[in-house]
Amino acid sequence: MAKGRRRGIVGGVALLVVALVGAGLWHYLLRPDDPTHDSAVADAAKKVDQVQATFVADHLYQADKYVHAAGQYPDVAVLTVTGDTHWGTGVTLVLRVAGHGVEIGADGSVIDESDEAICFRLRLGPRDDRRDDDIECPPDDPIQVAEDPSLYEVxxxxxxxxxxxxxxxxxxxxxxxxxxxxxxxxxxxxxxxxxxxxxxxxxxxxxxxxxxxxxxxxxxxxxxxxxxxxxxxxxxxxxxxxxxxxxxx
Structure with a gap:
């Protein structure tokens, strides 16, 4: 194979790697099939669904209100927030969510189970809402959110x-x-x-x-x-x- 052609292939692979890293997809290729992890992601995703449903039901649009609402869920921590309002700058949140993963065998027995911290990126506005599941968790400490009191059983x-x-x-x-x-x-x-x-x-x-x-x-x-x-x-x-x-x- 000609050296020029080899350089072209190597360069193309390098560009693909850069693109995958930039898109946050490279860790999916490096990680082997992991049913327990996938189950933990699915469990955590259900909790994020609830958080987003609260955003809609409560007619939220301000960044601090999103953070406060998400922080009321016991298994959810807000790591980062950028932006001010949904319709203005748009608001981006990164959530760290506790997920419980279980791998079930063909006979219904539990092969493996574990609790994992799964991160999600929520892009809210200014036009469309998008969500990235199972992203690499940033090193940030959770934003401190005051827990609301409750009238449960009052x-x-x-x-x-x-x-x-x-x-x-x-x-x-x-x-x-x-x-x-x-x-x-x-x-x-x-x-x-x-x-x-x-x-x-x-x-x-x-x-x-x-x-x-x-x-x-x-x-x-x-x-x-x-x-x-x-x-x-x-x-x-x-x-x-x-x-x-x-x-x-």
Whole structure:
């Protein structure tokens, strides 16, 4: 083979390697078939699907809101973020996600299993959203994200606490204090025209409203879409208004 032709082939291979490295695909060629790893990627990808579904359901578009929402998932860490808004600069996140991989044999037995950290790149806007799965994880430490408080399983406790207090603001406040809720939960109590309204809010879409009258206490959780920006407020104005207890408008 002529030297010129060999140089051409070697040069072409080198260019292919550079292209693959640039595209983040080279490690796929170097890594042999690994069913356990592939299973871990699939498991982690389901968690990223949930994160992206939250982005859509919560109508997010700002970089800090994306980071905060993703950071609420226990198996998800945000490593990097660039950009400001979806429709402006676009926002790019790199997530590190815990994935559990299992290799199952032909007889259904477990051949191998392991927990792995799998990284994903989410490109959000400015025109289209794209996602790269199983990329090389950057060395960055996770961005610290404050965990939202939760109203999980508070409904029955609140209902029981308010069952016998009547429309007395001081008694309602004392009953709520007795629940020893997370101090990060915003609590609002307002008396009006012989009724007492209660609003508990843990996060944008975690809201519990109550209305106490002479006939007892009623509780209501507005639907997620009703709590979207520009819709109902999680406050006592809503708990004392005609919107209380209503379905989607």
């Amino acid at each position: 409904d029955e406790r609140l209902k029981s606490a308010l069952a016998t207090v009547g429309p007395d603001e001081a008694a309602v406040r004392a009953a709520i204090d007795g629940l020893k809720l997370d101090p990060a939960i915003r609590t609002e109590v307002t008396a009006q025209n012989g009724r007492v309204g209660v609003a508990l809010r843990a996060a944008q879409y975690d809201c519990l409203l109550a209305r106490v009258t002479g006939n007892g206490a009623e509780l209501w959780r507005p639907a997620r879409i009703q709590l979207a920006p520009g819709e109902l407020s999680c406050d006592t104005r809503t708990s004392l208004s005609g919107y209380f207890g209503k379905g989607l408008r």
